[in-house]
Amino acid sequence: MHADFLMSRAAEARPRPSLLADIGGTNARFALEVAPGQLECIRVLPCAGFATLQDALRAYLALPEAAAWETPWDAAIAVANPVNGDLLRMTNHHWQFSIEAVRREFGFARFGVINDFKALALxxxxxxxxxxxxVGGGQAADAGTIGLLGAGxxxxxxxxxxxxxGWEALDSEGGHVSFAPASEREIAVLRFAWREFPHVSAERLMSGSGLVLVYRALAERAGLPAQAHSPAxxxxxxxxxxxxxxxxxxxxxCEMLGTIAGNLAVTLGAIGGIYIGGGIVPRLGSAFDGSGFRTRFEQKGRFAGYxxxxxxxxxxxxxxxxAGVAAWLRSSAGVGSIM
Structure with missing residues (x-):
């Protein structure tokens, strides 16, 4: 009985964790923050395996490793989508949900949603x-504006x-700006893409499906049949x-991404550096470092030196x-934005 009593007191003393999530168009990543900066039970679930966000949340919280902790008292998720108002419809996946309805269903005292790249910036x-x-360049300027982009x-x-x-993170949907070719090869890619899409955004080409689209365009340009390849x-x-x-x-x-990254750098005056996230570039490893990315990044005429x-x-x-989701949840700005 004494041991049971001590275990009960220990459970009471342990703070309830915060639920964190990073929801992309392909994968939903979950974790429990049990203390500042201490994450437990990191799991990745395929979005296609669940009809709704709520289904994915229930599946995660039902995992033995997650269920071993106290029920999360608050939660915050980063989602690949603009966040305006209570109802969210994901751009690159079919999930849609009401922030307040999710909060009530799971009994969270607080529940917040932030754009995924705003969270990554934080x-x-x-x-x-x-x-x-x-990958190239000099020293980042202290307290200089920072740019961030990433393809997945x-x-x-x-x-x-x-x-x-400290820092203010930008809300941006800059991936949907119109694509601008910078070579004959890219003009051919754009002409190919226009046959399928009336508006060819940067995202149409700088993404997993975009990489396949570029491959198909170049296969046609070479007079070869395109195979049914996945991005991987x-x-x-x-x-x-x-x-x-x-x-x-x-x-x-890589060259097109260099152009877009350079555009972002001159637009923001990002002398604090440009950071590249997303799932594609890290997979390329040293091949990215040796690609035409950096040459194209600097290819801005009179601003090449800059x-x-x-x-x-x-x-x-x-x-x-x-880390960004957790920082936002703990910040006064994040708390103020939480439903």
């Missing part, structure tokens, strides 16, 4: 140097602007050297978004 000050790989299921864009209180297939065949068209697609992808000094970094942390 995570940047918390990343260790070992979680970044510099879609193309996310954000940034950090210095303020008196294109990357694997490019890196192994087994498919010249796939290698060209990855090379083209861009040459701006460093670009690849984010290599496995789950970088959680």
């Amino acid at each position: 995570a940047l000050p918390h990343l260790a140097p070992g979680n970044l790989r510099q 299921t879609g193309l996310g864009v954000s940034g950090l602007v210095p303020s008196k209180g 297939d294109v990357i694997a065949l490019a890196l192994s050297g087994e498919c010249a068209v796939c290698a060209g697609a990855v090379d083209c992808f 861009l040459a000094t701006i460093p670009t970094f690849v984010i290599t942390a496995e789950y970088p978004c959680f």
